[in-house]
Amino acid sequence: MKNKKMLKKLVDIFQLVDILNKNGFENEYEDLNINETHTIDFIGKNIKNNSSEISKYLNITRGGATKIVKKLLEKGYILEYSIEENRKEKYFNLTEKGMKIYEKHLENHRKAEERDSQIFENFNSKEKEVIDKFLEILKNDLKKKVKN
Missing domain, CATH: 1.20.5 (Single alpha-helices involved in coiled-coils or other helix-helix interfaces)
Known part of the structure; x- marks a missing residue:
């Protein structure tokens, strides 16, 4: 081919x-876009979740992460707080509304993984090794391109 x-x-x-x-x-x-939903997911999974960490996770600028956080605050999905040692740095927690989206997102990922992993049942173990090698090479290539 x-x-x-x-x-x-x-x-x-x-x-x-x-x-x-x-x-x-x-x-x-x-009323959420993909970056807002993934930010909710990140906040739900991580204790250290300031705008810098969110920007790294989403691979966007800190300013872009700040805009997403502002929208999520306005929509009532997250709350902002600071810690005693550093009042300047802002961190985020999920509200009850945000927690519902977080749990829904986890469940949707679980269902998609269950549904989509069935495609690999069409291959034997040797073929799966080749596919795995291809996917690893592709992932590493895409990571390099994203960094540049």
């Missing part, structure tokens, strides 16, 4: 995943 033909299939897959994710978010998460 030609490299260009395989690359075209890979691009098609990325586009379909993007469409699937967008459709899922529009149907599942009311």
Whole structure:
């Protein structure tokens, strides 16, 4: 099989995943976009969750993370607090409303993983090793490109 033909299939897959994710978010998460939902997820999972940590996690600027945090505060999904040792630094907790989204997001990921992992049942162990190697190489290549 030609490299260009395989690359075209890979691009098609990325586009379909993007469409699937967008459709899922529009149907599942009311007034939230994907970055806002992933910020809620990050805050739910992490104690140290200031704007700097959120920006690293989402791979966006600190200013971008600050805008997301501001929207989530306005929408009532998170609360802001500071600690005694450093009153200047702001940290975040989920409100009850935010916790519902966090739990829903965890459940949606669990269901998607269960549903989507079944595709690998079509392959034997040797084929799975090749697929795993390919996915690892692809992931590392994409990480390098994201850094640049």
